[in-house]
Amino acid sequence: MTLQHQYGRFIENDNAYEITDHRTPRPWTNVVSNGRYGFVVSQNGAGFSWLDHCQLNVLTRWSMDHIRDDRGKFIYLSDLDEDCVWSATPHPCHTKFDSYRCVHRMGSTTFETSYKEIDTEWTLGVAPDDNAELWTLTITNRSDRPRSIGIGAFFQWCCDAAPDSTREFHRLFFTTKHDAERNAIYATKNVWNAPFGTPEDHWNRSWPYVAGFTMPTHDGDEHWATADTEAFFGREGDQRRPAALTTDCTPSFGRFADPCGALGARVKLAPGESITRTFVLSIAETQEALESTLDKFSTHEAVEAALDQTTGNWAQLLSKTTVKTESEDFDLLNNTWLPYQAISARLWARSGYYQQSGAYGFRDQLQDSQVWLLREPERCKQQIMLHAGHQFKDGSVYHWWNPITETGLHDECSDDYLWLPFITCSYLRETGDLGILDETAPFVDEDTPHTLREHAKRSIARALSRISDRGLPYIGDNDWNDGLSSLGGGESVWVGFFLMIILDEFGQALERSGDTETPKQYKKAREALHKAICEHAWDGEWFRRATDTNGRWLGSKDSLEGKIFLNAQTWALFANAGSDEQQESAWNAVRDQLLTPYGPLLLAPAYTVPDPEIGYLSRYAPGSRENGGVYMHAATWGLMAATHRGDTDAVGSIWRSISPPLRCEDADSYAAEPYCLPGNVDGPLSACPGRAGWTWYTGSAAWLNRVSIEHLIGARADWDGLRIDPCPFPEMGKVSAVRQWRGREIRIHFDSRAYNPEHECVLTVNGSVLQDNLIREEDLEAGGNTDIQVNWKPAGESTATVHVRKRERSQA
Incomplete structure (x- = not known):
């Protein structure tokens, strides 16, 4: 693979991009x-x-x-x-x-x-x-x-x-x-x-x-x-x-x-x-x-x-976590261009050529800060505490705020504040640093500093106080999808899945820090939420997305447009919501209705007539951005969901459909840069399906890097250690990855062609076969290097070791 076309090519070991025809x-x-x-x-x-x-x-x-x-x-x-x-x-x-x-x-x-x-x-x-x-x-x-x-x-x-x-x-x-x-x-x-x-x-x-x-x-x-x-x-x-x-x-x-x-x-x-x-x-x-x-x-x-x-x-900085596979685009994106985009454009510049923000989005830069976890976790901690200081004492937050002026938009968005405990849990799993929960920051409207533990608990308390009579979270001004901006008193099924994960994850964090009572309350709340979702949000083949003020469902087979939404299916998998049969059906619906050669669609079919009761999402041209296009942020979650299912065909097809170097093989149709992720790609109802835009300033860069390392390479932090659980696509071939973890260098080797989702993952660590696929910190030499060889064996095959069934749960 040369990854070269009429406008340019990657050079200098793929660490630079050379444009030779400026008429891009x-x-x-x-x-x-x-x-x-x-x-x-x-x-x-x-x-x-x-x-x-x-x-x-x-x-x-x-x-x-x-x-x-x-x-x-x-x-x-x-x-x-x-x-x-x-x-x-x-x-x-x-x-x-x-x-x-x-x-x-x-x-x-x-x-x-x-x-x-x-x-x-x-x-x-x-x-x-x-x-x-x-x-x-x-x-x-x-x-x-x-x-x-x-x-x-x-x-x-x-x-x-x-x-x-x-x-x-x-x-x-x-x-x-x-x-x-x-x-x-x-x-x-x-x-x-x-x-x-x-x-x-x-x-x-x-x-x-x-x-x-x-x-x-x-x-x-x-x-x-x-x-x-x-x-x-x-x-x-x-x-x-x-x-x-x-x-x-x-x-x-x-x-x-x-x-x-x-x-x-x-x-x-x-x-x-x-x-x-x-x-x-x-x-x-x-x-x-x-x-x-x-x-x-x-x-x-x-x-x-x-x-x-x-x-x-x-x-x-970029040398601290690296991969070497037989897929050049996978390597250059994860070794260089994705982390560079996430750090330089999203965290530092907060700018691109299509959008100049300058502000900190409460949920945006929190998610972006995950890129530091694989390189310099302390910087993720700094970002978490910065955002904690922009929360109000009732648990709400600035949707975004301006550095310099310290002014911003304080609204009723229903998911912003939940990203604080979510990213805190990601940091805790990665570092084991429970001390961050005792770090303090003031509220915007109260000078007295409070612990991060208290900040996160107020985020969760706010979410639990905003539940409808039938047990589903209110959407407020919007949820993750800002374009659902006029649902008012409607409900968000996606926030329900998101909250289920947080109640579980932050409950574990509290329990490990000595609080045994609050996690019990969270468990009951999670069970009630799960019951309500299963009772009201299942549509027969997939999960519905939301309701408007009048109770009309979005993302239903009965909808004229917007019949199915991607996030409602992928996050159902992450939250382990519904039955096994429902999860399989939801994923099959994604495969059948949302996967395209240019990425997973955010919803389908696109809205062709503006609907004032939905919001500005329906006002975009059909197939543009959130209205039936590929919204790359959510597309990376689609890739992660495919690994959750062990669906290597979908993992490979989704990767090929969103990889800029591969998509840019037809550069005139793709239009955008081959070395950074776009925010969106036009969907099938656009006059230019597959055309990318809104590059650089997108939260998808940090997410795709995380999904690649933690789910395709399969080296992701767990509460008890580092779980090695790959789900690669065959074209990755022989894989060698280096990942930093708690001051140690972890080296992982496997052949992607040997992966079989029906087989069990067997690890050989520094020459010794491990009992399961979890690397525990106490078993490793401080500051040393660890070599891991990954193989797969059929379930039940005679062996002297006890294996853990792969992908037993997901931590989004």
């Missing part, structure tokens, strides 16, 4: 962040930068236009002898390069182009520990004559919440200055439209930062600078041919122009000569701090060292 069906981007500072850049060079919040604190202007994709930060070049202008990237000049490639890597993107015998290599990255964006630009003269080359870097300042669409208004509040000694442009702004919920929100608060852009000078270069967009482009404003690249640029700073950051130079290159110039874009709370950062990266050596450190940091 949609922008193919990279989301780069160090946890505070970040930027997004497309293969055309478009994009934007921010600090801490990609909507409320944006440094550079950008316009979301995925067709033209021509706004952002650009470097221009000109041949001063031939009156010729081009850009170092395909846009904005639309240059017909002699050669072009864009390489997206972890933490950086590089453009390499050649035009008129001038080669350029432009790398953009972020400093590992500073609020700074670092650029290196190398220019090589491949001709046999001296060349006079103009360089011009340009972007427009935003320095505010984005988008600042009323530009003629916003530009009136800027002040720009030039620091000749550093060759730096500084920008401040007297208005900041961040929502703090105070009277000052209405244009009466200054942006509390200062931004700077510098191009360190070099002897022999003729440098110029301006902060005036008109001075850079000229009065005609030709984005493809800025006046500053062909004529002298007027240095203009102050308060009376459309502010930009434009720095450039005129340089001379001998035949065969290469030169490198650097740029730094930074932001700080004080002028002194900003100047310190600019000075820190004032040399090429300092910039290169920081970029190398960023690369090394990513390599070290």
Whole structure:
């Protein structure tokens, strides 16, 4: 498998993606962040930068236009002898390069182009520990004559919440200055439209930062600078041919122009000569701090060292859990691209090219933090405690909240708060660290700190207080599916399954920490909930999804549209709800009605007429996003459900249907990047079934990584140890996986072709046959390595060991 097509390929041991034709069906981007500072850049060079919040604190202007994709930060070049202008990237000049490639890597993107015998290599990255964006630009003269080359870097300042669409208004509040000694442009702004919920929100608060852009000078270069967009482009404003690249640029700073950051130079290159110039874009709370950062990266050596450190940091982080199989796409996604997407885009940047959030979703980033469990569990703990501090004393939470302003949406969503105990249980199973339950955090509306145990118990108490007369949870404003936004007083069967799991799991956590009474109450509540679901939600062949305010069922065979919903079936399996026969029937319904060549549909058939009693889900175009499309977050649960059933045919078909490298073999139809997961894929009622979109900013990345390692590779933490329970598809072939667990390196080996769901799993651990498939911490050497060979034998085959039947229960 080469995983190569007309637009590009994976390179550098699959740790980078090379685009060789920029005319991709949609922008193919990279989301780069160090946890505070970040930027997004497309293969055309478009994009934007921010600090801490990609909507409320944006440094550079950008316009979301995925067709033209021509706004952002650009470097221009000109041949001063031939009156010729081009850009170092395909846009904005639309240059017909002699050669072009864009390489997206972890933490950086590089453009390499050649035009008129001038080669350029432009790398953009972020400093590992500073609020700074670092650029290196190398220019090589491949001709046999001296060349006079103009360089011009340009972007427009935003320095505010984005988008600042009323530009003629916003530009009136800027002040720009030039620091000749550093060759730096500084920008401040007297208005900041961040929502703090105070009277000052209405244009009466200054942006509390200062931004700077510098191009360190070099002897022999003729440098110029301006902060005036008109001075850079000229009065005609030709984005493809800025006046500053062909004529002298007027240095203009102050308060009376459309502010930009434009720095450039005129340089001379001998035949065969290469030169490198650097740029730094930074932001700080004080002028002194900003100047310190600019000075820190004032040399090429300092910039290169920081970029190398960023690369090394990513390599070290991602090396902690790895897989090697005979399926290249499985390996590259799980070793590199899924964790990178979950960390860089979802947890740190909280941004993509289709959506710029910047906020923390209470359930969203909690789920994303699971990616840390296989690498640095302490960071998952930090995320749990951060979210606990955004809960209210009645157990409710912010649906989302903004860092910086600490404002958010406090609504009646019925599942947000339940993810706190759910992810806490995931952390506890992984680490055994019961001490986290005694960590404290305040409530939003009460300053007194309370233990995480109390926070989680209030989440569960709130859910148990919101039960209908017939025993099903109320859906409130919505549940996991935000698009079910108008069900009002209706019920959510999915929340019922979710709550069943949490009552069981968190009950175990409490029991292990010394509380024996509360788990008994949870057990009774779970039994009552299960009884109500079985009595009211079973539709004969599958589980119904929800009711609206009037009691009408969604996800029923009697529904005209939306007859079956994926989540109601998959989570029934995770919760072990219903009888064995009902679970088998529900899964068969998924196979028959929801699995497609481009992924498991969230529901079918799609709604074709808006239904105001359902919500905005029904208002999407049929087959789009949640309305009968593949919603990738839920699709990963479909894959996990297939492993729960031991259904290797479905495991393989679902994997192939959602794997971006495989789907992108028909890149024009798939449209999205081959190296990151999309949020959604169009369903059968779309005019473009199988077309992907909404990439990067999706919770599916962390989930698919978790499902791959814990359920396909089968190395998942249990309350009593590490359970080895693979359910691979045959094409994975020979498998070798390395997984971190409680300070130990666990190495797992098996041949996927030997897997049989009817056979029992037999483990050989460090040369000795184990009695069951659970690795207990006390049996392992602290800090040591453990080698596990997995085999399968028919049930009842004579052996000296006692085996545990595989997949006896699921921990979602």
